[in-house]
Amino acid sequence: MPVTEPVKQKKPGRGPAKCTEFNKLRKHGKIPLKISDGEMAPCCENVEMFTTRISWILKHNADMSYYRWTDVPKADKDELIERVRGDLELDWDLYNHRMAVMKALHKRFSAFHCGLHKKYLSYGSHEEALASGSILVNPLVWAKLCERWGSDSFKKISNQNRENRKKHNINHKAGRKSFVRILEEKKEMVEKMNSLEPEKRTEESVAAIFREVLGHKAGYAKGLGEMVIPESTRERDRQRDKEYATLVERHQKDAEYHKPTVEVMKGDMIKMMERQLETDKILRWLLAE
Structure with missing residues (x-):
């Protein structure tokens, strides 16, 4: 049976x-x-x-x-x-x-x-995969993908990537930067924040410390991930120029406001110097007698 x-x-x-x-x-x-x-x-x-x-x-x-x-x-x-x-x-x-x-x-x-x-x-096997197909994509797309995955060039790259991943004992998420450097940067940022007065511990101060410690990279906020839009250097320079222009304008207004007072003080100083010269002449005349 x-x-x-x-x-x-x-x-x-x-x-x-x-x-x-x-x-x-x-x-x-x-x-x-x-x-x-x-x-x-x-x-x-x-x-x-x-x-x-x-x-x-x-x-x-x-x-x-x-x-x-x-x-x-x-x-x-x-x-x-x-x-x-x-x-x-x-x-x-x-x-x-x-x-x-x-x-x-x-x-x-x-x-x-x-x-x-x-x-x-x-x-x-490659033949079995090609014959079985997948319900996720149409047969023509699956055949094209299988052709690529079955090529020697793709297998070489795939195998190399697989071997490289096996060597990773820890899933490192900080690029080329070591964990030691990350701890040092964290310590440095904490020390800089503690050195600020409480009223100066604003979001702008935190962002400035991040840029100072972690450095700059165009289009990317280091240490904050790719989902955070960084402040561009151009925008930061534009904002700084705007602040400088505001500061210059304020000083010019202060100078215009105090200009009459300064002119009066200059006139008084000239009169005082003239009186001093007259006094010196009188003293010299008296001593000569």
Whole structure:
């Protein structure tokens, strides 16, 4: 009697996201978002919904055959942006609102690509992956991606990146800067803040200390992450020139105000000197007698 192998049952999973909570709120209008000045990410209770919706828009409308987000044509990016703007309350005149959407699209595009690659690696061979496909993208896109992932050049780069990541014992999040240097900078910033008088410990003072200790880098606030818009050098110089101009104008007004008094004092000094000269002449005459 032949022995039949038991059929393996697939473990239940979450399945594709359906944006149920989003659809409930969307019935009442666009989803409200709060993006504070100087930041490029939402800071409200709808943050997760913001990320989820952008992921959904990408998965259903983006052409994932492009290797990088920077390779996606501008027309395609504009279409995706319009879909995001159609669902979320955004002030598109504000730079940080525009950058919040662009950065989120960029990150979720890369994350979706990474997920597709993991799906490709889960198959036993390149041929099996190519034949099985994926429900997340259409067959033509999947074939193009498989062709890239199966190439020797991609495998070489992927293997090298994998080996490099294995050497990391700690997930370092500060670039090339060591933890020791981070602690030193923190200590230095605390000492500088403590040296200030309580009334001078303002947000401007904190920002100035950050710039002084951490240094400057165009388009990026060191130590504050990529979601914080830094104060540009040009804007800082413009503000400083404005303060100097205000200071000069105030001194000029003070000089004009005190000019009559100074003229009177000069006249009095001249009279005093003339009297002194007359007194000296009289004294010399008396001594001569």
